Amino acid sequence: MGAVFLGTPACAIPSLAALAGVADVELVITQPDGRAPRSGGRRPPPVKIAAQQFGFEVAQPETGEALHAVIAEREFTVGVVVAYGRILTPAVLDALPYGFVNVHFSLLPRWRGPAPVERAIAEG
Secondary structure (H helix, E strand, C coil): CEEEEEECCHHHHHHHHHHHHHCEEEEEECCCCEECCCCCCEECCHHHHHHHHHCCCEECCCCHHHHHHHHHCCCCCEEEEECCCCCCCHHHHCCCCCCEEEECCCCCCCCCCCCHHHHHHHCC
């Protein structure tokens, strides 16, 4: 089973490792490198660093259209999304025969957004 993994922060790395244990991860997609706060240079996302250490191919599309193109040009069976940082369009979601599994850290749709865990804890 050829899988594509979409994730960006460090909290997504355990899910990437778990997926690698049960599927052939053909590509890891993460957000583009960001600016380092002090140096102003570029800093790769944690998932990119981990994916390279695992030996996985990495793509960092900058737009939703580029993301769709990267996924559509390959024949993945399934996708796994963990804290990717971009809303997937219907075209992206429909590109895979078995679709995507979204691993989320809180109850959806109630606690969504940039800090779902913190919001869930704050609400008890």
